[in-house]
Amino acid sequence: MITNDFWLDRWQTGRIGFHQEGVDSKLIEFWPALPKNSRVLVPLCGKSNDLIWLAEQGYHVTGVELSSLAVIQFLGDNDFTYETHQEDELKIYTVxxxxxxxxxxxxxxxxxxxFDACYDRAAMVAMPSSKRVNYVEHTVARLSPHAFVLVISLRYDGDKNTPPFSLEDSEVKSLWGNQIQKIACEDLAQTNPRYTEQGYTFFEESAWHIPLKNE
Structure with missing residues (x-):
């Protein structure tokens, strides 16, 4: 069962293989030039440096993260100063x-x-099948009607019952609707030996977007 305690334990024990040290290459390649001050939502953000890249483009970035340890590590690793306040069950850190x-x-x-845009690199694939519909519905409800969305999905062979989960293209389209478009696909098993060492014959990472209305 993938619960909040599962993720808190992963951070507490340092089992965070999903974390990337650098900025994701697909974010840099496929993020559009949105108007300055656009509000960008990053669900399940961890301590990703993608947040910094987005903020440096002039957007107002909001990351949402369950683990206090991840938040404190992110702020400390980057020597940020910040203010905090509480809103009901949520603690807000303003850099x-x-x-x-x-x-x-x-x-x-x-x-x-x-929100004017949403970036999902590791949120949808972290959701078990029982929560994916609720996750996407909740995310879409946070967005303006014509928001830009960039989603990264994974598809791989084998039977893996822990995140990140494999999703078929048909499921991504079913979750996000017909407006979502696949814009790139890379088989990481062909470019990174660690995937073949783990027993995968293919490990596809795909980028999807819901384009801006005027694209």
């Missing part, structure tokens, strides 16, 4: 150096709306 906030708490308790 002083960049237009960036981290919301500590359960993403499903986060109810702000009107």
């Amino acid at each position: 002083k150096e960049l237009p960036l906030r981290i919301i500590e708490g359960d993403f499903f308790r986060f109810k702000e709306s009107g």
Whole structure:
């Protein structure tokens, strides 16, 4: 069972293989030039440096993360100064150096709306099948009607019952709707030997977007 305690334990024990040290290459390649001050939502953000890259483009970035340890590591690793305040069950960290906030708490308790864009690298694939529909519905409810969305999905062979989960293209389309479009696909098993060493014959990482209305 993938519960909040599962993720808190992963952070507490340092089992965070999903964390990437650098900025994700697909974010840099496929993120559009949105208007300055656009509000960008990053669900289940961990301590990703993608947050910094987005904020440096001039966007107002809001990351949501369950683990207080992940939030504190992110702020400490980057020497950020910040202010905090509590809103019901959520703790808000506002970074002083960049237009960036981290919301500590359960993403499903986060109810702000009107975001202009959403970046999902490791959130949808972290959701077990029983929670994916609720996750996408909750995320879409946080967005403006014509928001840009960039989603990274995974598809691999084998029977793996822990995240990140494998999703078929048909499921991604079913979850996000017909407006989502696949824009790139890479078989990481062909470019990184660690995947073949783990027994995968293929490990596809795909980028999807819901484009801006005028694209």
